[in-house]
Amino acid sequence: QVQLVESGGGLVQAGGSxxxxxxxxxxxxSGYAMGWFRQAPxxxxxxxxxxxxxxxxxxxxxxxxxxxxVSRDNAKKTxxxxxxxxxxxxxxxxxxxARGGRxxxxxxxxxxxxxxxxxxxxx
Numbered sequence: 001q002v003q004l005v006e007s008g009g010g011l012v013q014a015g016g017s018x019x020x021x022x023x024x025x026x027x028x029x030s031g032y033a034m035g036w037f038r039q040a041p042x043x044x045x046x047x048x049x050x051x052x053x054x055x056x057x058x059x060x061x062x063x064x065x066x067x068x069x070v071s072r073d074n075a076k077k078t079x080x081x082x083x084x085x086x087x088x089x090x091x092x093x094x095x096x097x098a099r100g101g102r103x104x105x106x107x108x109x110x111x112x113x114x115x116x117x118x119x120x121x122x123x
Contacts, residue, residue, distance in 0.1 A: 002026040002098050002112050009094060009117030012086055016121070020081040022096030022114055030054075030074040033103035035110055036081045038092035045095070049081060050103035059103055086121045093118050
C-alpha cells in the first residue's frame with residue numbers, strides 16, 4: 001500500500017518552468033515504478049512520463065520529450081517532474097501514480113494515485 005501526494009502546481013507563463021513533486025508514504029516506495037499523467041478539461045487522462053524503480057529507465061510522451069524530466073529520490077520517497085518550456089497545451093491536472101513492476105504508459109496499469117495538482121500555463 002502506498003499513498004501519494006502531489007505538490008508544485010501553479011500558474012506560469014508560456015516558456016516558464018515548474019517542478020512537480022510526488023511524496024509517497026509506505027516502506028516499499030523503491031519497489032514501485034512511478035508514472036506522471038495529466039488530464040485536461042474534457043479529455044481523458046493521458047500518459048506524460050514514467051520512471052523505473054531504481055530510476056535507471058525513463059519514458060516520455062512525445063509531446064513532452066525534451067522539455068520534461070522525471071526523476072526520483074528513493075531515500076526521500078519522492079518522484080519529481082521538472083517541466084521546462086511550458087506551453088498553454090500543457091495546462092491540466094497532473095497526477096502521479098505507482099505500480100509494481102516496470103513502468104508502463106497505460107493508465108489502468110497503475111494501482112495507486114495521488115489527488116492531482118493543477119498546472120495552468122498562460123499564453
